[in-house]
Amino acid sequence: MAAAPITIESADDPRIAEFRAIRERDLTGRQNRFIAEGTVVLRMLAEAHATRRGFEAEKILLLRNRAEGVAAILARVPDDVPVYVAEADVLDGIVGFHLHRGVLALGRRIPGSENLxxxxxxxxxxxxxxxxxxxxxxxxxxxxxxxxxxxxxxxxxxxxxxxxxxxxxxxxxxxxxxxxxxxxxxxxxxxxxxxxxxxxxxxxxxxxxxxxxxxxxxxxxxxxxxxxxxxxxxxxxxxxxxxxxxxxxxxxxxxxxxxxxxxxxxxxxxxxx
Amino acid sequence: MAAAPITIESADDPRIAEFRAIRERDLTGRQNRFIAEGTVVLRMLAEAHATRRGFEAEKILLLRNRAEGVAAILARVPDDVPVYVAEADVLDGIVGFHLHRGVLALGRRIPGSENLxxxxxxxxxxxxxxxxxxxxxxxxxxxxxxxxxxxxxxxxxxxxxxxxxxxxxxxxxxxxxxxxxxxxxxxxxxxxxxxxxxxxxxxxxxxxxxxxxxxxxxxxxxxxxxxxxxxxxxxxxxxxxxxxxxxxxxxxxxxxxxxxxxxxxxxxxxxxx
The missing domain is CATH 3.40.1280.10 (SPOUT methyltransferase, trefoil knot domain)
Structure with missing residues (x-):
């Protein structure tokens, strides 16, 4: 079960720094981190995390009114993964454009020990x-x-x-x-x-x-x-x-x-x- | 054979107004006009024009150093189609971003009289x-x-x-x-x-x-x-x-x-x- 949502009120909040201006820069190459967007990808990330299939969610950022719609997915995410929610104006300020889907996660790939x-x-x-x-x-x-x-x-x-x-x-x-x-x-x-x-x-x-x-x-x-x-x-x-x-x-x-x-x-x- | 190239020295030149800020707006829907980009598409437009297959080139805009490379294509374009050339800084100023391909045309679709x-x-x-x-x-x-x-x-x-x-x-x-x-x-x-x-x-x-x-x-x-x-x-x-x-x-x-x-x-x- 995921953690209780934490409200973000400023685009400058350091807790969501990784989601800032995501179109302009890309986290990849930095410790195998990546941005997951949309409900479908969040669900796949949550499943991969829950079943230990090489990926973990590190933090989740949602448009406040999307939180209820993804509750079943969040239920699969361990409670040490913080879930942040923001109103549309704050969220758009963070990501740098109008994010109509309103569902983001920061994920990490865990390189496998076995040889593919x-x-x-x-x-x-x-x-x-x-x-x-x-x-x-x-x-x-x-x-x-x-x-x-x-x-x-x-x-x-x-x-x-x-x-x-x-x-x-x-x-x-x-x-x-x-x-x-x-x-x-x-x-x-x-x-x-x-x-x-x-x-x-x-x-x-x-x-x-x-x-x-x-x-x-x-x-x-x-x-x-x-x-x-x-x-x-x-x-x-x-x-x-x-x-x-x-x-x-x-x-x-x-x-x-x-x-x-x-x-x-x-x-x-x-x-x- | 195409017309002799005309040099454009200012992004505000009214002769190339249709190419201005092409990413932000789109000419389509206005008298069936469209923007053709790149050598391959210019060649297809020139061929369609030369063989009267439903499309015409109205004007062509090239990066100066690309003009020679497309000379064979321009030879297929009737000489009442103006060909404009510009240096990279002027061209980028016109289109609103760095256009590395340097080949643009304004084309028009001529709706056919026959029923497809x-x-x-x-x-x-x-x-x-x-x-x-x-x-x-x-x-x-x-x-x-x-x-x-x-x-x-x-x-x-x-x-x-x-x-x-x-x-x-x-x-x-x-x-x-x-x-x-x-x-x-x-x-x-x-x-x-x-x-x-x-x-x-x-x-x-x-x-x-x-x-x-x-x-x-x-x-x-x-x-x-x-x-x-x-x-x-x-x-x-x-x-x-x-x-x-x-x-x-x-x-x-x-x-x-x-x-x-x-x-x-x-x-x-x-x-x-």
Missing amino acids: LDSLAERALVLVGCGISNHDNAGSMFRNAAAFNADAIFLDETSCDPLYRKAMRVSVGSVLSVPYQRSSSALDILIALTERGFDIWTLSPRGKTDIRAIKPSDRMALVVGTEGDGLPEAVLARFKSARIPQSVRLDSLNVATATGIALFAMASAADRL | LDSLAERALVLVGCGISNHDNAGSMFRNAAAFNADAIFLDETSCDPLYRKAMRVSVGSVLSVPYQRSSSALDILIALTERGFDIWTLSPRGKTDIRAIKPSDRMALVVGTEGDGLPEAVLARFKSARIPQSVRLDSLNVATATGIALFAMASAADRL
């Missing part, structure tokens, strides 16, 4: 992102991975941190539910996956195999790059490649949509949907 | 959007329609105008290449399509037929609604429905991704890809 690579099931579908620097695209990849039951996401170190506010929001909280790891180079990730029996499928407009015709296997990895540059040659040259057939007029689909289509095709091929 | 409904081919795949008010989603729908060779898009009157700056940008200019019409209610559009022999497939997380199992026909329409509210009951009750199989944990895919997956599945079923 070695914790994957015998039958697994994973997504690997290379150079995904756009926060929207990173968030969409998590949302798609959750929709099609992917088991994990691996991001190379040139991809953005999915804890960024916009990525988290676009993922509709899926960053909190799909296990992920962000480190090293795409090539190192793919070699490690290969060593663990994964069939690697890079996605590219010039891929050799029609995505509708790839041969399913127990362990499959889909690898996607940025829209502009695509995947590095060192990656494309070394692994099997797949393409989504499409109009010759257009360069390529948006990476989020392409990832969704390819994951859907692979999950279908593997009889996972 | 009656101009469709015997074999056709069309997309119908209902209540697509988000500019990103509208733009993505055009991009996906272009990628999978859809023949036309019909938007109901509650959907946003795809000429909006952000929709145009996200579509990567596909708003200029995929024929569309925005008018009346979704139900009226669907009745008109039915009368013309179209099989109507509404897309919903609770749709009856797995999207991978729909029976192809010569004329097919895919109908998508907003993420939150979905399609109105009056529409869902009257037509066949399809679903994209997905995790039970998640409410639904982003409408842009869902549209991409469904169009891909339908174009595949109809052997169009």
Whole structure:
């Protein structure tokens, strides 16, 4: 059960300093902290916290008239997590714009002790992102991975941190539910996956195999790059490649949509949907 | 061949007034005018203008050092279309932010005299959007329609105008290449399509037929609604429905991704890809 709400009357109150001007700055990179927005994401954060799945809520800030609506969610949050409430003018003063949803939390990721690579099931579908620097695209990849039951996401170190506010929001909280790891180079990730029996499928407009015709296997990895540059040659040259057939007029689909289509095709091929 | 470039030295110059503070206001709704940004969209606008496909460039504004790079595109633009160039500080002063791409045009849509409904081919795949008010989603729908060779898009009157700056940008200019019409209610559009022999497939997380199992026909329409509210009951009750199989944990895919997956599945079923 959450703590009794504490009223905040000034945007300068130091207790809610982390929520100040959230559009202009971003807490990520500072001790794995992030901002969760909206009821759906708050619910996922509360569940992850309650079930010790790698994330904790540190503090919650609500528009006063939203507190009752999220009471059931707050009931899942331990009572050492402070809950602050504010009127609309104070809340807007804190965050720096009109926050019509009125539900915010400061969360923290707790890096796991186990190795994600070695914790994957015998039958697994994973997504690997290379150079995904756009926060929207990173968030969409998590949302798609959750929709099609992917088991994990691996991001190379040139991809953005999915804890960024916009990525988290676009993922509709899926960053909190799909296990992920962000480190090293795409090539190192793919070699490690290969060593663990994964069939690697890079996605590219010039891929050799029609995505509708790839041969399913127990362990499959889909690898996607940025829209502009695509995947590095060192990656494309070394692994099997797949393409989504499409109009010759257009360069390529948006990476989020392409990832969704390819994951859907692979999950279908593997009889996972 | 385009006109000789005219140098703009002040952000207050009335000749480039339409480009002023483009983020804050939007020209759309005013005589079907719109802002085209970037080299790719400028090229599509120039082609549409040169080949009289429903769009005209009215004026072009370039960062001076970008003019040479788009010379081949400008060569396709008639010489009564003025081309303005400005240094970076002047250009940023005009648009109100740092415009790193440095390529802008003011375009105009010329409503066609022919009826889009009656101009469709015997074999056709069309997309119908209902209540697509988000500019990103509208733009993505055009991009996906272009990628999978859809023949036309019909938007109901509650959907946003795809000429909006952000929709145009996200579509990567596909708003200029995929024929569309925005008018009346979704139900009226669907009745008109039915009368013309179209099989109507509404897309919903609770749709009856797995999207991978729909029976192809010569004329097919895919109908998508907003993420939150979905399609109105009056529409869902009257037509066949399809679903994209997905995790039970998640409410639904982003409408842009869902549209991409469904169009891909339908174009595949109809052997169009």
